[in-house]
Amino acid sequence: xxxxxxxxxxxxxxxxxxxxxxxxxxxxxxxxxxxxxxxxxxxxxxxxxxxxxxxxxxxxxxxxxxxxxxxxxxxxxxxxxxxxxxxxxxxxxxxxxxxxxxxxxxxxxxxxxxxxxxxxxxxxxxxxxxxxxxxxxxxxxxxxxxxxxxxxxxxxxxxxxxxxx
Numbered sequence: 528x529x530x531x532x533x534x535x536x537x538x539x540x541x542x543x544x545x546x547x548x549x550x551x552x553x554x555x556x557x558x559x560x561x562x563x564x565x566x567x568x569x570x571x572x573x574x575x576x577x578x579x580x581x582x583x584x585x586x587x588x589x590x591x592x593x594x595x596x597x598x599x600x601x602x603x604x605x606x607x608x609x610x611x612x613x614x615x616x617x618x619x620x621x622x623x624x625x626x627x628x629x630x631x632x633x634x635x636x637x638x639x640x641x642x643x644x645x646x647x648x649x650x651x652x653x654x655x656x657x658x659x660x661x662x663x664x665x666x667x668x669x670x671x672x673x674x675x676x677x678x679x680x681x682x683x684x685x686x687x688x689x690x691x692x
Contacts, residue, residue, distance in 0.1 A: 575656060579619045580648055580652050581651075582619050582624075583651035583654065584648045586632065587602055588643055589632075590602050593687070600650050600659060601683070601690055603650050603651055604663055615667075665692040668691040
């Protein structure tokens with residue numbers, strides 16, 4: 528199943544569309560995962576705010592595009608967890624745009640015709656809808672393994688990232 532075509536520099540609309548959803552059992556996935564794992568996605572129809580999905584998907588690709596699926600889902604779960612914490616904004620786009628937190632998501636335009644983008648959109652959609660596994664429960668922060676966050680409690684390490692609360 529292919530995702531709807533979206534021009535590289537145009538935001539997604541805010542209507543409900545059919546998107547692939549993650550297979551429910553992603554917790555046991557290995558680090559040998561690849562874009563071919565997109566075949567394990569099943570179609571679902573979920574009404575979501577596509578602007579929020581796009582913001583989260585951009586972070587997934589930029590921050591964890593080289594990570595296993597579990598790592599990409601963990602990054603999305605951190606954004607979702609922040610929307611539920613009073614120290615952060617209540618919507619994914621506002622969370623990722625808070626100063627000093629991520630990068631300029633508005634200036635970042637990853638290719639939209641790739642398995643990597645389609646899977647990031649699927650992960651973001653599922654997480655925003657409150658579905659799927661959370662491999663990093665309670666995590667509000669993450670950083671590269673090479674740059675630990677002192678003073679934070681480690682929740683998990685997935686490939687090149689450490690997740691903290």
